Every structure is written in structure tokens, then in C-alpha cells.
Amino acid sequence: MIDKVxxxxxxxxxxxxxxxxVVGVSGGADSMSLLNLLIKFKNEYNIEIIVVHINHGxxxxxxxxxxxxxxxxxxxxxxxxxxxxxxxxxxxxxxHITIEEAGRELRYEKFKEILKxxxxxxxxxxxxxxxxxxxxxxxMIRGTGLKGLLGIGVVNGDIIRPLIECDRHExxxxxxxxxxxxxxxxxxxxxxxxxxxxxxxxxxxIKENLSQRxxxxxxxxxxxxxxxxxxxDKEAFRVxxxxxxxxxxxxxxxxLKKLILCDEVIAKRVVRxxxxxxxxxxxxxxxxxxxxxIFNLIYKQSGKKxxxxxxxxxxxxxxxxxxxxENTYKExxxxxxxxxFPCSINIEENKFTLELIDNLENIINTDNVKYFDFDKINxxxxxxxxxxxxxxxxxxxxxxxxxxxxxxxxxxxxxxxRNKLPILVQNNNVLWIVGYKVSPFFAPAEKxxxxxxxxxxxxxx
Amino acid sequence: MIDKVxxxxxxxxxxxxxxxxVVGVSGGADSMSLLNLLIKFKNEYNIEIIVVHINHGxxxxxxxxxxxxxxxxxxxxxxxxxxxxxxxxxxxxxxHITIEEAGRELRYEKFKEILKxxxxxxxxxxxxxxxxxxxxxxxMIRGTGLKGLLGIGVVNGDIIRPLIECDRHExxxxxxxxxxxxxxxxxxxxxxxxxxxxxxxxxxxIKENLSQRxxxxxxxxxxxxxxxxxxxDKEAFRVxxxxxxxxxxxxxxxxLKKLILCDEVIAKRVVRxxxxxxxxxxxxxxxxxxxxxIFNLIYKQSGKKxxxxxxxxxxxxxxxxxxxxENTYKExxxxxxxxxFPCSINIEENKFTLELIDNLENIINTDNVKYFDFDKINxxxxxxxxxxxxxxxxxxxxxxxxxxxxxxxxxxxxxxxRNKLPILVQNNNVLWIVGYKVSPFFAPAEKxxxxxxxxxxxxxx
Numbered sequence: 001m002i003d004k005v006x007x008x009x010x011x012x013x014x015x016x017x018x019x020x021x022v023v024g025v026s027g028g029a030d031s032m033s034l035l036n037l038l039i040k041f042k043n044e045y046n047i048e049i050i051v052v053h054i055n056h057g058x059x060x061x062x063x064x065x066x067x068x069x070x071x072x073x074x075x076x077x078x079x080x081x082x083x084x085x086x087x088x089x090x091x092x093x094x095x096h097i098t099i100e101e102a103g104r105e106l107r108y109e110k111f112k113e114i115l116k117x118x119x120x121x122x123x124x125x126x127x128x129x130x131x132x133x134x135x136x137x138x139x140m141i142r143g144t145g146l147k148g149l150l151g152i153g154v155v156n157g158d159i160i161r162p163l164i165e166c167d168r169h170e171x172x173x174x175x176x177x178x179x180x181x182x183x184x185x186x187x188x189x190x191x192x193x194x195x196x197x198x199x200x201x202x203x204x205x206i207k208e209n210l211s212q213r214x215x216x217x218x219x220x221x222x223x224x225x226x227x228x229x230x231x232x233d234k235e236a237f238r239v240x241x242x243x244x245x246x247x248x249x250x251x252x253x254x255x256l257k258k259l260i261l262c263d264e265v266i267a268k269r270v271v272r273x274x275x276x277x278x279x280x281x282x283x284x285x286x287x288x289x290x291x292x293x294i295f296n297l298i299y300k301q302s303g304k305k306x307x308x309x310x311x312x313x314x315x316x317x318x319x320x321x322x323x324x325x326e327n328t329y330k331e332x333x334x335x336x337x338x339x340x341f342p343c344s345i346n347i348e349e350n351k352f353t354l355e356l357i358d359n360l361e362n363i364i365n366t367d368n369v370k371y372f373d374f375d376k377i378n379x380x381x382x383x384x385x386x387x388x389x390x391x392x393x394x395x396x397x398x399x400x401x402x403x404x405x406x407x408x409x410x411x412x413x414x415x416x417x418r419n420k421l422p423i424l425v426q427n428n429n430v431l432w433i434v435g436y437k438v439s440p441f442f443a444p445a446e447k448x449x450x451x452x453x454x455x456x457x458x459x460x461x
Numbered sequence: 462m463i464d465k466v467x468x469x470x471x472x473x474x475x476x477x478x479x480x481x482x483v484v485g486v487s488g489g490a491d492s493m494s495l496l497n498l499l500i501k502f503k504n505e506y507n508i509e510i511i512v513v514h515i516n517h518g519x520x521x522x523x524x525x526x527x528x529x530x531x532x533x534x535x536x537x538x539x540x541x542x543x544x545x546x547x548x549x550x551x552x553x554x555x556x557h558i559t560i561e562e563a564g565r566e567l568r569y570e571k572f573k574e575i576l577k578x579x580x581x582x583x584x585x586x587x588x589x590x591x592x593x594x595x596x597x598x599x600x601m602i603r604g605t606g607l608k609g610l611l612g613i614g615v616v617n618g619d620i621i622r623p624l625i626e627c628d629r630h631e632x633x634x635x636x637x638x639x640x641x642x643x644x645x646x647x648x649x650x651x652x653x654x655x656x657x658x659x660x661x662x663x664x665x666x667i668k669e670n671l672s673q674r675x676x677x678x679x680x681x682x683x684x685x686x687x688x689x690x691x692x693x694d695k696e697a698f699r700v701x702x703x704x705x706x707x708x709x710x711x712x713x714x715x716x717l718k719k720l721i722l723c724d725e726v727i728a729k730r731v732v733r734x735x736x737x738x739x740x741x742x743x744x745x746x747x748x749x750x751x752x753x754x755i756f757n758l759i760y761k762q763s764g765k766k767x768x769x770x771x772x773x774x775x776x777x778x779x780x781x782x783x784x785x786x787e788n789t790y791k792e793x794x795x796x797x798x799x800x801x802f803p804c805s806i807n808i809e810e811n812k813f814t815l816e817l818i819d820n821l822e823n824i825i826n827t828d829n830v831k832y833f834d835f836d837k838i839n840x841x842x843x844x845x846x847x848x849x850x851x852x853x854x855x856x857x858x859x860x861x862x863x864x865x866x867x868x869x870x871x872x873x874x875x876x877x878x879r880n881k882l883p884i885l886v887q888n889n890n891v892l893w894i895v896g897y898k899v900s901p902f903f904a905p906a907e908k909x910x911x912x913x914x915x916x917x918x919x920x921x922x
Contacts, residue, residue, distance in 0.1 A: 141671050143678030145685045149610070197670050205666065209658050210602050217604030224606045224749065231726040232689060265692040288685065 001174045005037055005162050014160040015041070020048040020120035021160075022111055025074075025081075027053070027066035029172045029182040030126035032073065034163055036180050038124065039077055051081040052114050054107050056088045066183050073181070080118075084110050100193055115158065127152045127161045130168040130199070133218045137198045145288060146229050151222035167215055236269030243270060246416075251324035252277055253416065259298055259321060268295050274323045275312065282325075285309035297321065303415070317414035332419060335385035341452070345384050347422050350434075351457040352384060358450050368458060370424075370432050372442040374450040381426045387418055393430040394441035404430060411436060424454060462635045466498055466623050475621040476502070481509040481581035482621075483572055486535075486542075488514070488527035490633045490643040491587035493534065495624055497641050499585065500538055512542040513575050515568050517549045527644050534642070541579075545571050561654055576619065588613045588622045591629040591660070594679045598659045606749060607690050612683035628676055697730030704731060707877075712785035713738055714877065720759055720782060729756050735784045736773065743771035743786075758782065764876075778875035796846035802913070806845050808883050811895075812918040813845060819911050829919060831885075831893050833903040835911040842887045848879055854891040855902035865891060872897060885915060 009015050023038060025031040038049055053070040055063045067083055074081035092102035111123045132151030139148030154164050163171065175182050206214045243258035252274040259267050271294050275283060290308050297304060297316045305315035311326040336345045342355035356374060363371045391404035408418050413436075424432040431442045434456060444451045470476050484499060486492040499510055514531040516524045528544055535542035553563035572584045593612030600609030615625050624632065636643050667675045704719035713735040720728050732755050736744060751769050758765060758777045766776035772787040797806045803816035817835060824832045852865035869879045874897075885893040892903045895917060905912045 140679060140682065141667055141675050143674070144682055146607075146689055148682075194671060201670070202663075202666065205663065206602055209662070210655060213604070214602050218601060220749065221601065221605055221609075228607055228689070228693060228726050231693070231724050234724075263692050263695075265689050288681065 001033075001166055001170055002037065002040065004166060006041075008154075008165045009041075009160075009162050012155050012160075014155060014162055015045050015047060015122070017046045019045070019122050020050070020118065021122040021124050022050050022052055022115050022118065022120045023124045024107060024111055024126065025051050025053050025070050026126075026185075027069045027183040028126075028185060029175045029180075030128055030163060030168075032070075032180050032182040033171050033174050033178075034124060034126040035073065035079075036178060037162070039079070048120070049079050050114060050118050050120060051079055052111055053081060053083050054103075054110055055083060055085045056103055056106075062183075062185075069181060069183060082110075082114055086110075098193075100195065121158060123159045125159060125161050126163050128163045128166050128168055128171055129219045130203075130215055132164060132222060133215050134195055134198050134203070136218055136222060137202065138194055143288070146225060146232070149222065150226050150229055151219065154226075165219075232265065232269060236266050236273060239266055240270045240273050244274075245320055250278060251322055251416070253317075253320040253322050256298060256316070256319055256321055264295065267298070268292075271295060271321075271323070278323060278325060279310065279312055282310035282312060286312070294321075294323075302412075315415060317416060318412050320414065320416070322414075322416055333386060333388075335383050338379065338382045338384070347384065348420070350422060352422070352454060353457060354452060354454045356450055357453050360444070360448060360451060363444060363451060365438065367435075368456045370438050370454050371444050371451045372424075372431055372454070373444040373448045374452055375445070375448065376442050377431075377452060378426060383425050384422050385425060386421060387423060388428065390428045391423070391425065391430055392428060393433065393437065394439050395437075396440055404433070407433065407437070462494075462627055462631055463498065463501065465627060467502075469615075469626045470502075470621075470623050473616050473621075475616060475623055476506050476508060476583070478507045480506070480583050481511070481579065482583040482585050483511050483513055483576050483579065483581045484585045485568060485572055485587065486512050486514050486531050487587075487646075488530045488644040489587075489646060490636045490641075491589055491624060491629075493641050493643040494632050494635050494639075495585060495587040496534065496540075497639060498623070500540070509581070510540050511575060511579050511581060512540055513572055514542060514544050515564075515571055516544060516546045517564055517567075523644075523646075530642060530644060543571075543575055547571075559654075561656065582619060584620045586620060586622050587624050589624045589627050589629055589632055590680045591664075591676055593625060593683060594676050595656055595659050595664070597679055597683060598663065599655055602659075604749070607686060607693070610683065611687050611690055612680065626680075693726065693730060697727050697734060700727055701731045701734050705735075706781055711739060712783055712877070714778075714781040714783050717759060717777070717780050717782055725756065728759070729753075732756065732782075732784070739784060739786060740771065740773055743773060746770035747773070755782075755784075763873075776876060778877060779873050781875065781877070783875075783877050794847060794849075796844050799840065799843045799845070808845065809881070811883060813883070813915060814918060815913060815915045817911055818914050821905070821909060821912060824905060824912060826899065828896075829917040831899050831915050832905050832912045833885075833892055833915070834905040834909045835913055836906070836909065837903050838892075838913060839887060844886050845883050846886060847882060848884060849889065851889045852884070852886065852891055853889060854894065854898065855900050856898075857901055865894070868894065868898070 015021070021038065023031070023035055025035050035049075035051065038047070041047065042049065051070065051074050053067060055067045071081055071083065073079075086106045088099055088103045088106060091106055092099045095102065095105075097105075108123075114120070115123055136149055136151050152161065152164065153159075154161055174180070203214065211217065239258060239262050240254075243255040245253040245255050254270065254274055259270060262270070268291050271291060275286060286308060293306055294308075294314050297306060297314060298321060300316050302316055302318045305313060307313055307326070313322075313324050313326045315322045315324070334347065336347070338345075338354055342353060344351060344353045346352075365371060387404055387408075392401050393404060393407060394400065395402050404423070413421070421436075422434045423430050424434070429441075430439060432438050432454070476482070482499065484492070484496055486496050496510075496512065499508070502508065503510065512531065512535050514528060516528045532542055532544065534540075547567045549560055549563045549567060552567055553560045556563065556566075558566075575581070576584055597610055597612050613622065613625065614620075615622055635641070664675065672678065700719065700723050701715075704716040705713065706716050707714040715731065715735055720731060723731070729752050732752060736747060747769060754767050755769075755775050758767060758775060759782060761777050763777055763779045766774060768774055768787070774783075774785050774787045776783045776785070795808065797808070799806075799815055803814060805812060805814045807813075826832060848865055848869075853862050854865060854868060855861065856863050865884070874882070882897075883895045884891050885895070890902075891900060893899050893915070
């Protein structure tokens with residue numbers, strides 16, 4: 001098995017000389033043999049090893065026995081070990097997740113914590129081939145797409161799984177042959193969890209009645225499918241890079257034209273990536289139907305939107321598909337008061353300078369420079385801000401008043417742009433919709449005393 | 462269920478007005494309700510229906526009862542019915558395949574036969590959602606890649622499966638509610654076959670213990686994966702179209718440069734397609750490892766080759782990967798005797814004209830026109846043919862003799878080209894390696910009486 005694990009490590013370049021590795025050790029056959037092997041590789045690879053053991057506290061005295069075993073093995077081998085006591089049941093209850101999920105969350109949290117604290121660069125986990133195949137069954141039976149058929153990732157960022165190509169039986173054999181003590185988890189042989197049902201009943205049935213080689217066959221399938229999945233992701237990431245019009249912390253705009261041009265398979269992966277970008281930790285409840293709904297939105301009319309779980313909103317705008325987090329999205333009001341002249345105001349990429357001038361020659365409105373009659377303005381009410389409910393603009397005179405909302409619709413301005421667009425406004429009366437329209441109502445009279453000159457500075461980048 | 466089946470038919474445009482459909486009817490619930498539904502759709506879709514029933518003769522009197530039921534139902538509904546008796550066991554024995562495979566082969570053979578005879582254009586088969594999911598399990602447990610996870614195809618060429626989105630339970634319910642008699646196959650409830658074990662034990666276990674919705678979940682997975690598979694095939698077919706240098710009945714040459722440039726996932730699909738092109742009916746024994754071996758050949762040195770089952774040979778040449786059928790490949794010797802002047806000889810795309818001339822002015826060798834001294838030639842021994850073991854050429858004089866094989870190697874001429882390349886030869890003494898070299902030994906003497914003029918005509922296409 002030593003050679004096999006070395007081959008796995010090489011094939012996926014899991015370990016480099018000088019790595020500092022946090023090893024998760026439960027005390028079971030898998031993690032004990034992983035630890036044993038890494039200690040054997042210590043000199044050859046010039047690695048440092050730190051062990052983390054989590055006492056989940058769900059099996060009473062058994063848990064303490066596990067802790068003791070791990071601690072003793074580490075002490076005997078002169079390995080630094082961190083022991084944590086957690087309350088998995090409480091965590092599961094709080095987050096409404098299964099005990100298994102809660103256990104996983106807490107474990108990885110602690111691994112990351114020690115990685116950081118010890119300035120380590122890798123986390124080694126003892127998942128084996130059987131674990132991976134069981135995961136495939138779990139996902140498939142519950143409903144999945146390609147990603148659910150890939151089993152457990154061999155390398156995920158800083159997480160490595162050197163035993164992934166070994167099966168449970170050979171790991172147990174290795175322990176016996178090398179006199180490695182390990183614990184048999186008493187919950188393991190009971191059919192409490194889906195995984196244990198699959199492990200202890202479904203797969204043994206298949207082995208006996210259908211194919212002895214089921215673990216190898218399905219594991220090989222996962223490695224083949226992983227390559228296909230990686231290829232599809234690569235294609236999708238290429239499209240994503242081209243199709244992203246804007247990406248902020250709380251929203252992503254995807255170019256609709258680009259999305260329509262690509263294959264459904266790729267478009268859906270682009271959407272998934274966008275979702276991941278803004279809400280990686282909220283995707284648990286996003287399923288196949290949701291992705292389908294988002295995809296179908298591409299072909300709907302502008303303005304249609306759907307609400308997904310966890311406040312994710314997807315909206316089809318004129319030229320973009322906007323994926324955003326609703327809460328942050330709505331908070332985004334801004335308002336700047338003008339209280340003296342001259343002044344300058346920065347709104348994201350835009351900078352505005354305002355001054356009061358009395359040389360009234362050469363007053364020529366350009367796209368970026370506008371003039372307003374100072375006597376028509378109440379300086380205390382003057383603001384640069386984004387739109388509010390109730391805003392309006394006088395189009396020709398005070399006889400023709402249009403709601404700003406109507407103006408936006410007529411001019412096909414997307415909801416996103418509406419929210420960002422700076423307007424110069426006095427109470428709800430709009431002087432300038434920047435980039436679109438100046439209200440003639442505030443234009444300097446022929447004999448104006450003073451005018452407000454406002455310039456939108458052109459971005460120097 | 463009627464609406465559901467109509468939706469399936471529409472979604473996949475399975476039926477068009479005026480279609481003439483051969484329906485395979487075993488007498489079971491699936492095929493009886495398919496027949497019942499198609500009869501109901503008859504006027505609406507303006508279709509013609511022809512039933513084919515195969516009496517496999519493996520269940521004795523039961524088989525005759527089935528035949529009787531189908532025949533009666535067709536007669537009652539005024540439907541043309543063909544009944545065939547086959548010996549599945551014998552067929553299975555002869556071809557060393559399982560009874561199930563033999564049954565399928567014989568059925569489709571008969572369906573195609575009647576399709577042709579009746580000038581019909583579709584074959585309707587009553588596969589349902591459960592069948593498809595069972596197929597996924599069978600393939601997965603035995604070892605598969607993406608294609609094995611797609612279940613049973615919804616539409617394959619002229620074969621349509623209108624019940625594919627219905628599950629077994631609802632089909633049986635439909636029969637009961639519509640008073641449709643059907644037969645329960647007695648072999649069905651026995652665990653003789655892999656499929657029956659999966660149907661009657663594995664899936665019921667999963668339903669009871671893991672997920673009631675397993676059939677729906679896995680069926681949905683197959684439709685998602687089908688799209689990803691289709692996308693990958695589309696990509697691969699694009700590459701295939703660009704990378705094919707030559708495609709004959711018995712071999713395909715794939716441009717190595719193109720193959721190296723593309724992703725492993727695509728390259729392997731290109732190889733699969735090439736295999737399919739030349740040996741569609743011989744691919745049963747070609748597995749994942751074989752495809753891997755072929756892929757690895759890309760990075761080996763020229764001349765390496767591997768032998769696959771069923772006489773498929775794959776060879777890495779200088780610039781192509783050649784996939785060929787060995788038997789036909791070797792038979793391909795040709796030889797043309799020159800027995801008079803002038804004459805013309807056709808070898809595939811090449812046409813050669815030979816004449817004897819005595820006007821010895823203007824003798825200028827070009828790429829396509831060569832001259833040889835008639836007095837140095839024994840006309841009875843002159844041939845145009847491809848290489849034989851023992852061929853040689855005089856390079857400068859009769860002092861410097863080189864084996865043709867050596868010449869080919871030195872000039873990096875691929876094995877394929879070697880086999881095809883016409884040479885002008887006298888016994889084993891080569892006068893002209895067309896396109897490469899003329900032997901100076903046969904060059905016209907200064908005072909030659911007559912010369913043989915041979916021209917390779919340039920292809921007019």
C-alpha cells in the first residue's frame with residue numbers, strides 16, 4: 001500500500017518538499033494509517049506533520065477512548081497534536097442540518113483554524129475509495145448532475161486525500177500488518193445514516209449479487225467523469241470571463257448576448273459560477289430546477305425576475321442577467337448634500353465638481369458639463385443621489401412632468417443602472433439625469449445673475 | 462398518462478403527421494399501453510400502425526398465450542400484425558452472448574426488416590423510465606463512463622420511445638383503468654438476470670430505505686447528463702472533421718498535431734468516433750482501458766502500435782494516428798503489368814500513362830514525368846505496384862543499392878503511405894518511387910534508341 005499511496009501523491013502532486021501538513025485523525029483505520037504513512041514519508045519529503053483530533057462528544061466514553069489513542073500515538077511518534085471537543089448535536093440543531101453535515105463543518109473549521117495558526121499549507125484527510133463511491137451512491141439516489149458523480153475530490157485547494165485510491169479492506173489489512181491500533185466506530189455498523197445504509201447493506205448486496213468489482217468500477221467512473229467535468233468547467237470559465245459585465249461583492253451582471261450564444265450546458269455552468277461568486281455559502285438549497293429556471297429567464301422579457309432561496313435574486317434586464325443578493329442590493333442608497341461652492345463629490349467611479357460662476361458668457365452645455373440658474377435653486381435642498389420613489393422631471397416646462405420611473409422605462413435603462421445612476425435633484429424635482437437628460441425648467445434665464453456649473457469629470461483610467 | 466405521453470412526443474418531436482410506425486409489442490403492460498395510446502392518437506397524428514410481435518420461444522406455452530393476446534388485440538383494433546418465432550437460446554449460444562442480448566438483437570433485426578418491407582419510417586418501443594434507470598445501474602455497477610449513465614436513448618435514429626417518461630407503476634395503472642389485458646412475464650419476477658436483480662431487489666431496497674424518489678431522481682440525472690454528453694460529442698465531432706486526414710472503409714488517419722492540441726476528454730471522443738467509423742459492429746469488447754492505451758499512443762514514438770480485440774490495430778505514425786482493421790489492411794496488395802505501349806493504369810486516385818518514344822529531344826524529368834532507357838528494361842518484368850519485401854533501389858549507380866524499406870524509414874514515409882505508394886519496378890529493382898526518387902541506373906543513355914515515358918496524371922479534382 002505504501003507504493004500505491006506514493007503513486008497517488010505523485011500523480012496529483014499532493015505533497016512537495018517542505019510542506020507543513022495538518023492531518024485530520026479520528027482514530028479509525030483510515031486516518032491512523034494515513035498518519036502512519038505520512039510519518040514514514042517525513043524524511044523523504046521533508047515535511048512537518050501536525051495532527052488535529054476532534055472529540056465530537058456524541059459517543060460518550062468511546063470518544064474519550066478515541067482521543068486517548070490518537071494522543072498516545074502522536075506522543076510516541078513525537079508529533080504535535082491538537083485535541084478539540086465540540087458539540088456536534090448542538091451545532092446540527094442550530095443550523096438545521098444533519099449530524100453528519102454538522103460534524104463535517106466543525107471538523108473542517110478546526111482544520112483551517114490550525115492551518116492558519118501553525119502557518120501550515122496543506123490539510124490531509126483520510127478519505128478512501130469506498131468513501132468516494134458511497135458519496136456517488138448518496139448523491140445519485142438523492143438526485144444529482146455530473147458534479148455529484150465525481151465522488152470525493154482528490155485535491156481541493158489546500159486539502160489533499162492521499163488514501164483516495166486505496167480501498168477500505170486494504171487499509172485495514174495495512175493496519176493489521178503494521179501493528180497500528182485503530183478504533184472501530186460503533187455507529188459505523190448501525191444503519192443510522194444514509195451513508196451507513198449504503199456502506200453496510202447496499203454495496204455488500206451489489207458485491208454479492210451483481211459485481212464483486214463494484215467499488216473499483218464506480219471509482220474508475222468518477223475519475224473519467226472528473227476529466228469531463230473539468231473540461232466543461234474550463235469551457236464555462238472561458239465564457240464567464242468574457243460574459244461578465246460587472247462583478248461586485250453582491251451582484252454579477254452577465255452579458256445576455258454571450259449567454260444566448262453558448263450551449264445550454266455551458267450557459268448553466270456560467271450561471272452556477274456567477275451564483276458561486278456572490279453566494280458561495282448560500283448555495284446549499286439551490287437545486288437543478290433553480291438553475292433551469294434561471295436559464296429559462298434568458299428567453300423571457302426584460303424585467304422578469306425570480307427569487308431563489310437565501311435571498312438570491314435573478315433578474316433579466318435589457319442586456320444582462322443580473323444575479324444578486326437582495327438584502328445588500330436594496331441597502332444601496334446614497335445621497336450627497338451640496339452645502340458650499342465650489343465642491344467635489346465622488347460616487348464610485350464618478351467625480352462631480354460644482355461651482356458657482358457669474359461670468360455668464362460661454363455657457364454651453366456638453367455631455368459632461370451642465371449649467372443651472374442659481375436663482376431657481378434652493379441650495380439647501382440640492383442633492384446628488386440615486387433615485388427615490390416619487391422622483392420626477394419637468395421635460396419641457398413645468399406643464400410636462402414625467403415620473404423618473406417612466407423615463408427609465410421609456411429609455412430602456414436597466415434596473416441596475418437605475419439604482420446606481422446619479423441624479424442632481426432638488427427635493428424630488430430632478431435637474432439632471434446624468435448621461436441622459438437635463439430639465440429645461442432650471443436652465444439659466446437670459447439675464448441670470450449666477451449659474452451653477454456642474455461637471456462630471458471624465459475618468460482618467 | 463395520455464397527456465404526459467403527448468408531451469414527450471412533442472418535446473422530442475417523435476411523431477410527425479403521416480408517419481408509418483412499426484410498434485414492437487410483447488404483450489406486457491408497457492407495450493400494450495403503448496399500442497393502445499398510438500391507436501388513440503391515430504386520427505390526430507394521421508399515422509399508420511404496424512405491430513410486430515416476437516415469440517422468443519423460451520417460455521413454452523406462455524409464449525403462445527402472449528402471441529394470442531397480441532394477435533387478438535390487433536385484430537380487434539384492425540391493426541396489421543406480424544408474428545415471428547425465433548430461437549433466442551440458439552442465437553445466444555451461437556454468438557456467445559446472453560439470452561437478453563440475443564433477444565434484443567433478434568427483436569431489432571425483425572423490426573428493421575418490417576420497417577423496410579412495409580416502407581415505414583419509425584419504430585416505436587415501449588421502454589419506460591424504470592427500464593432506463595435500471596440500465597444506468599447495470600452499466601454503473603459493471604463499470605462505465607458518461608455514456609453508460611445516459612440510460613436508454615429517447616430517440617435513436619428511427620427508433621422512438623414515447624413511454625420513456627412514464628414509470629412502470631403508472632403504466633400498469635393505465636392498463637387497469639382502461640381495461641387493457643396484459644401479460645406478466647413469469648421470468649420477470651425471478652432473479653435470473655442482472656436486470657431483474659436490480660429491478661426486483663436493489664431498487665425496491667433503495668426505495669424503502671434511502672429514497673422513494675430514486676427512479677425520478679436518476680431519470681432526471683440521465684436527461685441532464687445527456688445534454689452534457691451531446692455537447693462534448695459536438696465538440697469532438699468538430700475536431701474530428703478537422704483532424705481526419707483520410708478515411709477509408711478499413712482505416713482512418715487522424716492528424717496527430719490536432720489530436721495533441723485538444724483536451725484529453727475531446728481527444729478520446731475523437732478516437733472513439735474513428736473506431737466507430739471503421740468498426741461500428743466490432744466495438745463490443747473495446748473498453749475504457751483500450752481507449753486510454755490509444756490515447757497514450759499519441760505521446761509514443763512513431764511506429765508504435767497496439768492490437769485491440771477484433772483485429773483493430775492502432776498505429777502511431779509520423780504525423781497521423783492510424784486506426785485500421787488488420788485483415789483488410791494486409792490484403793491490400795496491387796500489381797499492374799505493363800504489356801504494351803502506350804497504356805494507362807489507374808491506381809485509386811492516380812492515373813499513369815506510359816508510352817514509348819524515340820524523339821529524344823526535350824527529355825526533361827519533372828515531378829510527374831519520368832524517362833527510362835528502354836534498352837535497360839526487360840518489358841516482361843516491368844510492373845507498377847506497391848512495395849514487396851525485398852524491393853531495393855540503386856541510388857547513384859549499381860554500386861550503391863538501398864533496401865526500399867530503409868529508404869522509406871530515412872524519408873519518414875508512414876507505414877500507410879508505404880503500403881499505398883505506387884512504384885515502377887522491374888522484378889525487385891525499383892525504377893521510380895513515385896513522388897520521391899528515380900533510380901539513376903535506368904536513366905536514358907546519351908545515345909539511347911528509345912525511352913519509356915511515364916507520366917503521373919495530375920488529378921483533375
